[in-house]
Amino acid sequence: MKFLYRFVIFTLFVVSSFGDGDDDDVGYEVTNKTFPKGFLFGVATAAYQIEGGWDEDGKGEQIWDMWIHSNPKIVADGSTGDVASDSYHKYKEDVACMTEVGVHYYRFSIAWARILPNGRTNKVNKAGVDYYLNLLKELKANGIEAMVTLYHWDLPTALHDIGGWTNPEIVGLFAEYAQLCYELFGDYVKTWVTINEPKQICHGGYGGSGYAPGINSEGLGEYLCARYVLLAHAKAWHIYDTEFRSKQNGRITIVIDSDWFEPTTDSAEDKEAAETKIQFVFGMYANPVFIGDWPQVMIDRVADRSLKEGFDQTRLPPFSSEEVADIRGTYDFLAINHYTSYMVSAAAEPNIDNPSWVKDAGGNVYQKDTWQQAAIGWFRIVPWGIGKLLKWIKATYGDLEIVITENGVSDRNGTLEDDHRIRYLKLYMSHLLDAMYEDNINITGYTLWSIIDNFEWTQGFNGKLGIYYVNMSDPERPRVPKKSSKYYANVIKTLCLQDSCE
Template structure:
């Protein structure tokens, strides 16, 4: 009776927050990426990457002309950053390797020993502090030399990436258990080769993003097979990929809007997940793009085709799935869609928008919709046979980097509650959660104006001084207690 009373009392007090403990082996961590924090853009033999080239030749591409030349200066301050990670008491730290720091021209015929040593030192420092390194092989920063050869729209990039991935496994795999082949390929394919709003800034909507994605998927699968055949038996690690999406909420309860929701998710998440987990692109993508391509006077679809052999080669190439999720949007079908409009958004024939009632972060795309994370995780489970999932990015941005970041605390707490709900109520296999980001950093085209960090960085200081925000103590407490509220029910150990 006493247990039931406590259960009912807690349920009434925390109706919107899950009050069950996270499992003892649940992984809590934080994340960064190389271009956003390292700086040292041309030091110790590092080559030029596509963001270096773009922002040096077109400084107006970012807010205030900000770039990654110095940013957080983590190349020189990695030990200080690892100390911050240790102070958080997280289980893991997700970071990315800079391809051009390891291979200045992108090819394995020229290996930069200083770059190799930097990442060995970083990994060693993490291991010495009992922090699990989660390594992203590619996080948007292609060597400029490879872009000059065609970048992600050239079929040769698959072999270049395979060479690079094999080198990474060989150099660092003895101390790395979790590998992520790509971070958010939808973003760098769509914005980099479709809309031209990210590096390398190519505008080829309706063809460029699809060709990029096709090569990314083949490169990912090739890297997975290389690890599986050459390294898994001795290194005992896992290889996954990181995909991003919003949750897309039907604008109404109509059948049409529900179909629009699924269609949008297929065009954004299924574009990459479907070939890996089910084989081939989603049917709605193939049908829509084929129909629209023919209506545009083309003789075949703008969406590249996998051969039957390639479908089998790509299928099943993920030991786990990284999910980056921040926001939601409302969706409905486009009425009378323009058949001549180009781009994956036009091809979906679905429109999306943000509700004016939703709280907004500094980033224009970020709205606070914690209810969306459970819906998304449930959808992924149903679509892909409940894969093992780690939330590889989730976080809140503000403009001023305030130390009293109560909005960030509220955001993390509510989203983690949604994750725990998905695990508890829907049986979704989530094994970890990663806050974006450890540090305020260069948020791509938004420069230093969008601040996601648990730690404030003073970009006006030559020392790039780091200062803990209030969210640090909050996150430490969650990790210590495994609990989102003051009093949690430990179901796994209660009986």
């Protein structure tokens, strides 16, 4: 028999740019319906991607600092996030851009190691705390609400050194960090996100070594990570719910990212393969929170494959009945990040050899050649996918309030005449409106990624997603509005995607 929990990763997130081909929306007409009054529009960023100041004013090292400094060739253009968009020094300019566009809220993340250099609450870095307080005060002064993410992939290196998200101790440490943030910043924050995109954290960081911390533990470490991420989220949610909600009157949830997976045909086999895939991608993290426990198809498939691989028990670490109850219901709304879609067809069962989350899910997953190709890797533009994903979510989890917490598109050259981005936003938001009007899906907010060009993880500065251009070779990092910033501002002002609406 094999030992079950040897430490054991994989990557999935890239950014896009329009290329040749179509997006399979031929003949689709952008709706002339309007967003309802009270619908909220925002923009999003993440600390490591924009702040810079990687070791300034007492900030501790985090895993992306460590990983990229140790392996500079892993970033496509050889850049780092050491300076990034320099928002540590230029946050007021960022807020000025948001004010110019007219957004209602700003979703940003706190760098854990900036306020707790060693990841633990026994050493609080005042300069880091002051930075976020100053940013929050600047937002408030400009009438912009804060949506704050506690964890956007940047684990303090000191906690990685004890096993990171594969060590059960991380659950309590994250909860202590979250509690401190509620105490320090809660008077300025009405919406909290505990953890952003656990799929990327676990399968990118502990499944195939494609993201920091670069641990290759497919089929084992990635599942341990998922377990502790969900338990950490739940613990942080309960602390807010019991100790802070009544006096701060805020809301809190987890952000789950998902592509849409479309069956290749109407055959029962293809439908089953597509459903299994989305349960392994979205359901793996949504099911414990919104229903309770891992999806049954995951439990069954991982257990079956584990035994065939020679393990004496399933590789999917089970939740106790108490843990199931603790995680279930830890949300105030459903937050979704979405960028692209895939086709799925039934396929022969993957070989029983080296285990992995991808093999456990099975199926033949691909994108059509006719879909618009990204400049980088796998990302193709499939606007109708967001509508299908939303309909599936309602059918699976019920009539939940939904906020889109990331959606956007990149290019390589940062052109100011970014008509491709306007087209992308128009099509994706049109399908969003269709879901609201035609399927009665309760969507209350849309968050564009991103307000400014930033450091796009392993793509470095190759992927430019901002509606403001930032010249990363200019030490001053000036913010220059793109055409898309004017378009988004007009949508926010008029609630309309077209020149005029009904």
